[in-house]
Every structure is written in structure tokens, then in C-alpha cells.
Amino acid sequence: MITLHDYDLSAEGYAVRLFLALLGQDYSLVPVEYYPAREHEGEAFRALNPLASLPVLVEGDLVLTEVAGILTYLAARHGGADWYPAGDAAQLGRIGDGLALAARLAASAGAVRLADGMMLPLDGAAARAEAKRLLRVIDEHLWFGEAAGNDWLCPGPRPSIADIACFPHIVLAEEGDIPLIDYPAIRRWLDRVRRLPGFVVMPGVFGA
Amino acid sequence: MIETGGIDPDTWNRWHVVGCHDELPTDGPRTTRLLGRAITVARRGAGADVRLGDGTPLPAQIAYGYVWTSLGTPGPLFELPEYAEADRRNLNGCSFGVRTSPPRAIENFLDMAHFPFVHTGILGEEDHPDVKDYDVAISADGREVVASNCLFYQPKAAAASTGGAEVSYRYRVPHPWCAVLYKDSPVKPGRMDVIALFIQPCGEEEIIANLALFILDDDTPLPALRRFQQQIFVQDKPILENQMPRRLPLYPRADSPVRADKASIAYRRWLRQLGTTYGVLS
Numbered sequence: 173m174i175t176l177h178d179y180d181l182s183a184e185g186y187a188v189r190l191f192l193a194l195l196g197q198d199y200s201l202v203p204v205e206y207y208p209a210r211e212h213e214g215e216a217f218r219a220l221n222p223l224a225s226l227p228v229l230v231e232g233d234l235v236l237t238e239v240a241g242i243l244t245y246l247a248a249r250h251g252g253a254d255w256y257p258a259g260d261a262a263q264l265g266r267i268g269d270g271l272a273l274a275a276r277l278a279a280s281a282g283a284v285r286l287a288d289g290m291m292l293p294l295d296g297a298a299a300r301a302e303a304k305r306l307l308r309v310i311d312e313h314l315w316f317g318e319a320a321g322n323d324w325l326c327p328g329p330r331p332s333i334a335d336i337a338c339f340p341h342i343v344l345a346e347e348g349d350i351p352l353i354d355y356p357a358i359r360r361w362l363d364r365v366r367r368l369p370g371f372v373v374m375p376g377v378f379g380a
Numbered sequence: 381m382i383e384t385g386g387i388d389p390d391t392w393n394r395w396h397v398v399g400c401h402d403e404l405p406t407d408g409p410r411t412t413r414l415l416g417r418a419i420t421v422a423r424r425g426a427g428a429d430v431r432l433g434d435g436t437p438l439p440a441q442i443a444y445g446y447v448w449t450s451l452g453t454p455g456p457l458f459e460l461p462e463y464a465e466a467d468r469r470n471l472n473g474c475s476f477g478v479r480t481s482p483p484r485a486i487e488n489f490l491d492m493a494h495f496p497f498v499h500t501g502i503l504g505e506e507d508h509p510d511v512k513d514y515d516v517a518i519s520a521d522g523r524e525v526v527a528s529n530c531l532f533y534q535p536k537a538a539a540a541s542t543g544g545a546e547v548s549y550r551y552r553v554p555h556p557w558c559a560v561l562y563k564d565s566p567v568k569p570g571r572m573d574v575i576a577l578f579i580q581p582c583g584e585e586e587i588i589a590n591l592a593l594f595i596l597d598d599d600t601p602l603p604a605l606r607r608f609q610q611q612i613f614v615q616d617k618p619i620l621e622n623q624m625p626r627r628l629p630l631y632p633r634a635d636s637p638v639r640a641d642k643a644s645i646a647y648r649r650w651l652r653q654l655g656t657t658y659g660v661l662s
């Protein structure tokens with residue numbers, strides 16, 4: 173049985189919950205109060221994850237503490253060839269790039285969203301500028317992809333975990349005062365993700 | 381004449397909430413904003429010390445679990461007698477920063493019509509969208525707006541709910557930016573839970589929304605109560621932030637039609653009576 177330690181309003185946690193839903197995987201959720209109690213910084217949680225970050229996925233003896241690792245594991249373990257192209261070295265490399273891109277989005281768009289909503293200290297202007305730089309690159313990438321018949325971040329007929337990892341930070345960017353109106357290809361891509369069978373929302377995200 | 385920087389007298393001389401007392405840091409003052417000014421709020425035992433950024437002290441009091449201050453000469457704060465009832469649990473459900481004006485947040489809090497579409501499966505259901513007629517009035521002394529006899533079907537009205545129920549509601553708006561909701565307790569029949577929205581006006585389009593709970597629920601653990609409230613509020617946040625104009629129009633205008641909700645109409649009329657110009661378009 174998969175156990176997910178998570179906070180409802182965590183965009184990273186939502187990436188994992190969304191992927192579990194798309195896979196149709198059951199799991200049990202252990203809520204951790206990131207705000208205001210900062211339960212993830214407490215001793216009990218650090219015993220599970222010394223990095224004091226969310227989410228954490230546990231299955232048997234396996235403990236995973238980063239979205240990239242969690243999604244990779246779930247894709248390889250439960251996703252089959254649809255989600256884990258085991259023999260395709262180039263595609264695996266692209267997916268790895270996409271997961272790292274999601275981490276950059278988390279550190280910019282994701283950080284400013286949390287800081288604004290939860291009154292945390294942050295250089296909001298710098299984070300917003302970096303988020304907009306990333307969104308511009310992603311929008312162009314998707315626009316050229318569409319022109320070549322590709323609907324997803326990595327070329328191919330199906331979405332990958334790169335899409336799942338990036339989606340939460342982008343769909344929630346407006347909470348950090350980053351308007352998505354300037355990124356039309358991104359907005360079309362968000363709608364494609366929303367229409368995936370099994371798609372679930374989180375508070376602040378609306379369905380198709 | 382006191383220099384208020386263009387802030388209307390009612391706003392200038394009111395008490396305004398500046399945070400939950402329990403959540404103040406223990407290692408120094410919290411820096412925040414009030415009516416466009418930087419302020420600091422420091423814990424002083426059971427009290428608080430509030431100052432402008434330049435060190436000028438401001439009036440401070442603790443009420444209903446929160447710190448209140450004023451830029452001017454405030455009168456008494458509104459009454460909330462339920463806070464003192466021995467069998468209630470009083471807590472801060474959540475505090476979130478939102479890019480909107482104070483009155484837009486109050487208007488959203490008063491509006492039952494959005495429950496089925498924004499709080500689907502919790503405070504409303506898409507196949508029960510109708511708001512039944514209710515009563516609304518400005519009190520005889522002009523000190524608050526009251527809406528009563530509101531009835532609404534809710535699948536999960538509170539953290540302690542075990543199923544859907546027709547829930548009766550009553551609202552008070554005893555402060556331009558504070559609203560108090562009374563709703564049937566799912567635990568103690570005949571009594572009402574009290575949920576209040578206390579808005580910190582950081583700027584005209586920048587607020588901190590505090591949801592205060594004064595509830596009849598001895599069993600639900602504190603984190604679960606906060607979780608329920610956070611989930612609901614975060615559904616409202618994008619709605620509030622996408623409402624344009626961010627300031628509340630006090631008069632119907634061609635480019636921003638005023639919705640025909642009775643509570644909202646009475647609230648706007650009351651703000652006009654008070655002479656409130658902060659956070660509104662008049």
C-alpha cells in the first residue's frame with residue numbers, strides 16, 4: 173500500500189496526487205500541516221524526511237522525498253510502457269529535463285505563490301521574473317510542438333511525468349500574480365492536461 | 381486637522397485586525413502592513429505592541445483571539461458575545477494573503493449563490509443551486525447589516541458533519557471589513573456555530589483574510605478543523621483574485637453591473653452611509 177504524507181495546498185503534493193489518480197492507484201493520505209503549524213519541520217516528520225520537505229511517498233521499505241523521484245518510481249513501477257519508455261534513452265533524458273524544469277518552476281512560481289498567500293519572506297520580484305522567463309521558454313516550446321503535431325512537453329503521442337510535474341506550478345501561477353494570459357500555448361496545454369481521463373483537482377484548481 | 385493621507389474618517393478611526401495573537405512570533409515582532417503603511421506587531425504576554433514603521437506606537441487591544449489596532453482614535457470594537465461562551469472552541473481557521481479589496485472579500489463571504497459551484501460537494505451541490513429568499517436589513521442604529529432566515533442545502537456544512545443537511549444561516553456585518561456567520565451546529569441541535577471573517581486591510585487591493593471559528597465541536601482535532609477551513613478558503617481565493625475591478629463599485633455602473641444579491645446591495649448601501657471610500661469605487 174502506498175502512503176502519501178502531504179499538505180492539501182502543496183503544488184508538489186498535487187503533482188503526486190494527480191499522477192496517482194491518472195494511474196488509478198489507491199493510496200492512503202497522511203495530512204501534514206505545512207502552514208501555519210509547520211509540522212514538516214517538527215521532529216516527528218524529520219525522522220521520516222530529514223530534508224523537512226513535502227510530499228513524502230512510502231511504499232513498503234521505500235521512502236521517496238522528491239517529486240522527481242516519486243513520479244519516476246510510480247511511472248516505472250505502476251505506469252507500464254505508457255508512462256515509462258524504458259528502452260528509449262532520448263525520451264528518458266527529455267523526461268529528466270522536464271522534471272528538473274518542474275523543480276525550477278517550484279523554486280520561482282511555486283515559491284512566490286506560497287509566499288504571497290502565507291505571508292512568508294521572499295524576493296517576490298526576482299521569483300516572478302524567473303517564473304516568467306521559464307514560462308516564455310515553455311510557451312514557445314509548446315507552440316512549436318503543436319505546429320509539429322506534439323501536444324506534450326516531451327514529443328510523442330502521450331503525456332509524460334514531465335507534464336504532470338510541471339502542471340501544478342503553472343496552473344497555480346496566477347495565485348502568485350503571474351498572469352497566464354500572455355502564454356496561449358501554455359493555456360491550451362493546461363486544458364489538455366485537464367481533459368486527461370482520471371484528472372483530479374486541488375483547492376484553487378478547476379477542472380475542464 | 382489630522383493628516384489621514386486621503387483615508388476616509390470611518391476607516392481611519394476604526395479598529396482593524398492585524399493577526400491572530402496565538403500565531404505571533406515568539407522571537408521578535410511581525411512586520412506587516414495596514415492601510416498602505418508598514419507596521420510591526422509584537423507579542424507582549426497576553427497583549428501586543430503595535431507600531432508604525434517609524435516606531436510611533438499605535439493603540440492595541442486583543443479581542444476574540446486577534447490583535448486589533450487603529451491609525452486614528454477608535455471607539456469600541458463590535459460585540460461578539462459568543463466568544464465568551466464556555467462550551468465553544470475558539471481558533472484561527474486560516475489566514476491567507478489575497479490580492480483583492482477588503483469589501484470584495486466581505487461580499488464573497490455573504491454570497492450563498494457561489495457555494496454549489498465553488499465549494500462543490502462541501503458547502504453546496506450543483507443540483508441544489510437555489511438561494512431561497514431571506515431577510516436583510518441595516519440595523520436601526522446603523523451599526524451593522526444583518527441577513528437572516530437564510531436556508532441552504534449543504535453536503536458537508538462543517539468538519540463534524542456526517543452527511544448533507546438543510547442548514548440555516550444568519551449573517552452580521554458589524555464592521556465594514558468583518559462579517560460574522562451563524563449556522564446550525566451539526567453537533568448540538570438548536571445551537572449555532574459562529575464563523576467570522578476578519579479582514580486585515582494591508583492596502584486597497586491587498587488583504588489578509590482571517591477566518592475565525594467559534595464552534596461547538598469538542599471532538600474534531602485542531603489540525604482537521606484548520607484543514608477543512610483552509611480547503612474552503614483556497615477555493616475562494618482565485619475567484620476573489622480574478623474579480624475586476626478589485627475595488628468594490630458602490631454604485632451600479634455600465635461596465636461593472638452590480639449583482640442583484642440582496643445582502644450585497646444592503647452592504648453597499650451601508651458602506652455609502654458610513655462614507656467608506658477605501659477599497660471601493662464611488
Ligand SMILES: [Fe+2]
Pocket residue numbers: 488489494498499612616
Ligand atoms: Fe466561498
